[in-house]
Amino acid sequence: MAQINPNFIKHIQQELPNGLHLDEFIDYCLKPLRKSIRVNTLKISATDFQALMQPKGWHFEAIPWCNDGFWVTFEQEPVIGNLIEHIQGLFYVQEASSMLPPIALFDNLSLTHPTILDVASAPGSKSTQMAAMMQNNGLLVANEYSSSRVKVLHANMLRMGVYNTALTHFDGRVFGEYMYEQFDAILLDAPCGGEGTIRKDSNALKNWQLEDVIAIAETQQELITSAFLALKPGAEMVYSTCTLSQLENQQICQFLKQQYPNEVEFVPLDKLFNGADKACTPEGFLHVWPQTYDSEGFFVAKIKKLASVARLKKQPKPQKVFPFTDIPAKDLQILSHYLLKQYQISLPQNSQIKVRDKECWLFPQSIMPLIGKMRYQRIGIKLADILKKGFKIKHEALIALTTDNFTGEPSIELDANSAVNFLKGRDIAVTDLSIEQQHYLQAQVHGEMRVLHSGATLGMVKYLGHRLKNGLPRELVNDNACM
Numbered sequence: 023m024a025q026i027n028p029n030f031i032k033h034i035q036q037e038l039p040n041g042l043h044l045d046e047f048i049d050y051c052l053k054p055l056r057k058s059i060r061v062n063t064l065k066i067s068a069t070d071f072q073a074l075m076q077p078k079g080w081h082f083e084a085i086p087w088c089n090d091g092f093w094v095t096f097e098q099e100p101v102i103g104n105l106i107e108h109i110q111g112l113f114y115v116q117e118a119s120s121m122l123p124p125i126a127l128f129d130n131l132s133l134t135h136p137t138i139l140d141v142a143s144a145p146g147s148k149s150t151q152m153a154a155m156m157q158n159n160g161l162l163v164a165n166e167y168s169s170s171r172v173k174v175l176h177a178n179m180l181r182m183g184v185y186n187t188a189l190t191h192f193d194g195r196v197f198g199e200y201m202y203e204q205f206d207a208i209l210l211d212a213p214c215g216g217e218g219t220i221r222k223d224s225n226a227l228k229n230w231q232l233e234d235v236i237a238i239a240e241t242q243q244e245l246i247t248s249a250f251l252a253l254k255p256g257a258e259m260v261y262s263t264c265t266l267s268q269l270e271n272q273q274i275c276q277f278l279k280q281q282y283p284n285e286v287e288f289v290p291l292d293k294l295f296n297g298a299d300k301a302c303t304p305e306g307f308l309h310v311w312p313q314t315y316d317s318e319g320f321f322v323a324k325i326k327k328l329a330s331v332a333r334l335k336k337q338p339k340p341q342k343v344f345p346f347t348d349i350p351a352k353d354l355q356i357l358s359h360y361l362l363k364q365y366q367i368s369l370p371q372n373s374q375i376k377v378r379d380k381e382c383w384l385f386p387q388s389i390m391p392l393i394g395k396m397r398y399q400r401i402g403i404k405l406a407d408i409l410k411k412g413f414k415i416k417h418e419a420l421i422a423l424t425t426d427n428f429t430g431e432p433s434i435e436l437d438a439n440s441a442v443n444f445l446k447g448r449d450i451a452v453t454d455l456s457i458e459q460q461h462y463l464q465a466q467v468h469g470e471m472r473v474l475h476s477g478a479t480l481g482m483v484k485y486l487g488h489r490l491k492n493g494l495p496r497e498l499v500n501d502n503a504c505m
């Protein structure tokens with residue numbers, strides 16, 4: 023049972039808007055949260071995903087503000103994180119209200135290849151949502167301050183097949199200095215007190231103290247100022263939190279407006295979707311209370327930068343070390359031919375292949391003007407190893423760049439049992455496959471090939487005649503994978 027600190031109740035009572043009642047607020051805080059997911063349209067359409075999961079006893083209810091988001095109920099509750107489809111990155115478990123900030127940011131964003139910053143990204147629900155909305159075009163700089171959370175962010179990006187990113191690992195307060203007026207759009211999903219998360223985390227309000235709210239608000243003021251400096255003139259940013267106190271929400275936005283009265287404009291969100299007006303504040307922000315949409319509490323503000331503002335710190339010196347070189351034209355030809363012939367992969371437009379040591383990397387083209395401005399943990403994805411003769415595709419590239427069940431390449435669709443075995447790191451005996459597949463394999467040359475399940479890539483195997491040798495990277499082996 024969730025525990026709500028009495029000091030919090032006293033505090034929030036004064037902030038509840040007209041028409042909302044404290045009793046109802048507390049009732050909702052104590053109610054379990056509805057489960058929601060977002061379909062990853064980098065891998066599967068929302069329609070196809072529903073068609074795939076409905077026979078497995080999933081029921082879907084559309085989330086009004088996100089075309090790819092659904093509240094889900096199950097005939098039999100699965101361990102969702104271990105499902106094949108989850109491991110394949112076909113969907114992301116994401117709270118419904120947490121889908122709002124990217125929806126607000128992309129509303130009226132007309133650029134097809136924008137350069138976007140996500141200041142506080144981990145674990146990556148909104149970064150992966152934005153990458154899907156960008157369809158892997160443009161550039162998403164995804165930053166995270168906590169080292170352990172950068173790892174989770176990275177794993178989620180790979181699972182979801184995202185490759186238009188550069189990951190950075192900084193305190194978000196540096197962007198105004200290092201990336202002054204560089205971004206077409208910015209999401210600042212700020213670290214916050216998490217008051218809106220009580221339905222998921224029963225301890226979220228147990229030790230609530232006003233001093234903590236005040237302390238974190240200071241960080242938020244610095245983060246919003248830094249993000250505003252990093253935004254191009256004329257561009258828009260979203261400030262969001264999963265907390266409820268005005269100190270961390272409205273007052274942070276007002277703080278920015280006080281600093282830049284002529285350059286800050288609040289963009290009203292009352293028409294963002296049908297029913298958005300229910301959550302809209304007089305300033306045009308969305309302040310979602312748990313009872314507004316039967317969700318977590320959330321706050322979303324959209325801010326337009328009307329004109330350039332002065333730097334607060336002088337331009338830093340460029341970084342010199344960049345350990346990547348261009349791939350020689352001849353090698354690019356050989357690599358492109360291998361990817362196309364073996365896996366029907368055409369290299370994405372607006373990308374560049376770079377080489378470091380014995381590895382080829384796929385970089386988003388739009389990172390190039392930002393090279394040298396700051397240090398990147400990782401750019402794009404690893405594409406292939408360079409062998410003595412030729413190349414060998416990397417697992418992360420295979421699952422990101424092959425999205426359909428092509429017929430021109432050697433590949434095998436595994437049934438659910440074999441798919442689970444594959445994800446557990448086991449080899450697949452050819453005798454476990456259907457008679458048609460066994461005949462198909464007899465006509466193939468021994469060597470690497472792709473395995474799929476439900477039309478989405480699982481990974482690579484080496485066909486050895488009597489078995490398919492498992493090529494899943496060891497760190498991705500999941501002993502708990504299930505159907």
Ligand SMILES: C[S@@+](CC[C@H](N)C(=O)[O-])C[C@H]1O[C@@H](n2cnc3c(N)ncnc32)[C@H](O)[C@@H]1O
Binds near residue numbers: 145149195
């Ligand atoms: C609300 S969470 C972000 C959730 C994320 N946007 C998502 O949708 O999955 C806030 C994140 O900010 C990170 N953080 C904390 N202090 C930070 C700072 N000074 N700069 C950047 N990120 C910070 C936290 O580690 C945390 O991962």
